[in-house]
Amino acid sequence: MAITSANQLELLQTAEAVAREKMIDPSLVVDAMEESLARAAKSRYGSEMDIRVAIDRKTGKATFTRVRTVVEDEELENYQSEFTVQQAKQYMAEPAVGDTFVEEVPPVEMGRIAAQSAKQVILQRVREAERDRQFEEFKDRAGTIINGLVKREEYGNVIVDVGAGEAILRRNEKIGRESYRPNDRIRCFIKDVRREQRGPQIFLSRTAPEFMAELFKMEVPEIYDGIIEIKAVARDPGSRAKIAVISYDGSIDPVGACVGMRGSRVQAVVNELQGEKIDIIPWNEDQPTFLVNALQPAEVSKVVLDEEAGKIEVVVPEEQLSLAIGRRGQNVRLASQLTGLDIDIMTEEEESSRRQKEFESRTGLFMAALDLDEFFAQLLVSEGFTNLEEVAYVDLDELLVIDGVDESTAAELQARARDNIEAQANAAIEAARALGVEDSLINFEGLTPQMVEALAKDGVKTLEDFATCADWELAGGWTTENGERIKDDGILEPFEMPLEEAQKLVMTARILLGWVDPADLETDEDVSEDADEDEQQSEAEA
Structure with missing residues (x-):
């Protein structure tokens, strides 16, 4: 095939057609054609020559040129694409190192092998441009919902046509035992977009908590407008979920707005999530209050928060225990995910029994370590003392508030506590040395x-x-x-x-x-x- 005036315009027409089909810039296709023609010319004139091709964007005329660069004498390596200053003088008036000499060469006749090679180059460049366009289009859409058509299912993974490419919904990102047939419409959350060797990979999810949040944003205008904010979401995909919301407008109830008239808004989300039950909970800055809300529909009697350990104890009536825990621990597990706290649930009877054991244990500690009678030891425990260190190093005034304790008694208590602590320390050191x-x-x-x-x-x-x-x-x-x-x-x-x-x-x-x-x-x-x-x-x- 020769690049003649008869097919010059066909180059531009072909480039535009390919660009239109692949939705890429036509100049990228023309660049690929220039590269493929240059390769064909090198196979004709010699691979060591620096042959370049420029296609006129208006006429389609392809111009073939040979480029040679002026280099230092000792740096001359390629005699076909480089020459020295002395050699360049026969072509150039005042050559200097770094100058280039460009001369036009005749167009090449492309045989079958050269034409096939040129086709491969063009296809490769077009494919790369298509991948770049696809990545640029979807990289900023991560974290949003997309609609697509199911193309096929491979080993439990669903391949989805998302218009400008394919995305994958992995088996573990599907709700329950969802199954799809080709051409089924599907709505998913774009979880991640990665640039990989085989092209951009778009990973979808229907189990991500963010998917539920985005669905509510679509159904509840107040969330989209920022009047209501979703603070936290916890899901057991396909079974149950909890979502915490807060309203920045005192006249709008966040829970009611998310539920909608006769439950229309939340029902739309439930239908999309294959019947997943959703508890909508008012968010509160006070963690214990928020936790009480999160454990709905169970009723809570008392909450004890340990902020340093990130744990929280919840006391519920005996008849509310199974409801608070939920089937297979689902309710308490979701509440824990929602609040970010480790939750320990116990009944009122269990809590009372535990406190009684702690009281007896501390009483026994003070009786043995400080040589006190039971009544005096119980007084210390009742005043909030839990260990010997507190008795030994607390301010003396805190001991004086106990009935029957004067300064000499308080001093004696602290002396006994310090002696006991020192004895325990010495015993521990001896055991460690042993x-x-x-x-x-x-x-x-x-x-x-x-x-x-x-x-x-x-x-x-x-x-x-x-x-x-x-x-x-x-x-x-x-x-x-x-x-x-x-x-x-x-x-x-x-x-x-x-x-x-x-x-x-x-x-x-x-x-x-x-x-x-x-x-x-x-x-x-x-x-x-x-x-x-x-x-x-x-x-x-x-």
């Missing part, structure tokens, strides 16, 4: 003798052993396996060691051992602070 603990760990600031003994029993006997521990191994934590949270017990968890304190102690040990340079930590903190400042500044400008 287990082989080194002085480097015993004298490490931040660990009590009882903590050192607990570490020794778990095989941590040197400062090096301690420095290799992870923070969660000391303070405890949670891991998620198969969607369920599993408790990891920490060595120092019985001593109520916070995770942040465990991190600090381990890092201090590593610094003392020379494993970590404090200067590096300061640099990391400075970078983190700068990043925080930049983020705050960006938010302020926004």
Whole structure:
């Protein structure tokens, strides 16, 4: 095939047709044609030549040129595309290193193999341009809902035609046992858009909590307008869900607005989610109040919040226990996801029994450790004292408010408490030494003798052993396996060691051992602070 005047305009017509079909810029197709023609010309004139092709965007005329670059004598490597200053003088008046000499060469005759190669180049470039356009179109749509047509199902995964490409709805992102047939209409949430080697991959979801939030935004104008905000969503896909909402207009009830007239709005969402039951809950800044709402329809008698541990105890009447927990723990699990707290539910009888046991245990502790009679020990417990440290180091005035306690009695109580604490510490140190603990760990600031003994029993006997521990191994934590949270017990968890304190102690040990340079930590903190400042500044400008 020769590039002659008879088919010059056909180049532009072909480029426009391909661009229109693939919805890409026609210039990209023309660029691909220029590259393919240049490759064909190189196969004719020699692969080492720098042959370039330019197609006129108006006439379609293809111009073939050979380009040679002027280089230093010692840098001359390719005699076909480079020449020295001396060699260039026969073509150029005053050549200098870096100058180029361009001369036109005759168009090439494209044989069958060259034409096939050119076709492959054009198809490849068009495919790349199509992928780039598809990625640019969908990357900003992540986090939104899209409608599509089911094309096929592969191994439980649904391939969806979304207009400008294909997306995938994975098996674990479908609700329950949903099944689809080709050409079924489907509505999904765009969970992620990634640029991969095989092209942009669009991942869809129907189980994401954000999918429900976006559906409510479509059905409830007040949410779309920002009058009502969805603060949290928790789902057991296909079965039940809880959604927390707040209204910024005192005249609008957020729950009523989301339910709609005769439940029309929430019913539209329920139908889309295959009958998933939805509890709409008013959000509250006060966590205990919010939790009481989240546990609906169960009634709650009392809530005890432990903010440091991120746990909360909920006391319910005996007849409300099964309702509060829900079938297979569903209600309490969703309430926990919604509030971000670990919830411990007990009946009023269980709570009373537990408190009685705690009272008896603390009474016995004070009787044995301080050599007190039962009545006096009960007085201490009733006043809120829970351990010997509180008695030993509390301000003397707090002991004087107890009936029958004068200054000499209070001083004697504190002296006995301190003596007992010292005796326990000495016993713990002796036990730790018997287990082989080194002085480097015993004298490490931040660990009590009882903590050192607990570490020794778990095989941590040197400062090096301690420095290799992870923070969660000391303070405890949670891991998620198969969607369920599993408790990891920490060595120092019985001593109520916070995770942040465990991190600090381990890092201090590593610094003392020379494993970590404090200067590096300061640099990391400075970078983190700068990043925080930049983020705050960006938010302020926004």
